[in-house]
Amino acid sequence: MSxxxxxxxxxGTMYGIIGGGVGGTLCGVLGAIGGVLAPRGKGRRFVLGSMALFAVAGAVQLIIGLIALASGQPYGIWYPMVLCGVILxxxxxxxxxxxxxxxxxLDQRRIDAEAIRRS
Structure with missing residues (x-):
């Protein structure tokens, strides 16, 4: 072991607080925002961009965690990164x-409604 x-x-403590507590809360809030705004057609760039950002951050954490595992780091180092990365x-x-x-x-419904109005 290196x-x-x-x-x-x-x-482990800090990563659990920051990654699990803060990151998990932000993901939950983002999911709720997406669930409310998407049917209304609002905030497309913010919602999709934030979700992509979280997915990329998760992939980076997963890769770093796997590198830590491969390099022989202790469980308390690689596991929090792998766990947060996999979940994200x-x-x-x-x-x-x-x-x-x-x-x-929603875009298709708007197009259909406009076509009905014009006909």
Missing amino acids: EPWFDVNTF VAVMGPLIPVIRSRYAQ
């Missing part, structure tokens, strides 16, 4: 196409 990158207990990628990744399709459905 020299730990950080103090294991401090890193698994939750935000599949939600992006769902929210995008809600916006597309």
Whole structure:
């Protein structure tokens, strides 16, 4: 095992608070915002951009965690990064196409309504 990158207990605690507490709360709020705004056609750039940002951040955490695992870092170093990365990628990744399709459905309804008005 190589020299730990950080103090294991401090890193695990801080990463749990920041990654799990703050990150999880922000993802939950973002999901609620997307659920409210997407059917109304509002905030498309913000919602989809934020979800993509969280998915990319999760992928980066996952990659760094796997590098830490491969380099022989202790469990308290690699596990929080892998856990947060897997959760972010698994939750935000599949939600992006769902929210995008809600916006597309709304756009199609607007186009259909305009066609009905003109005919």
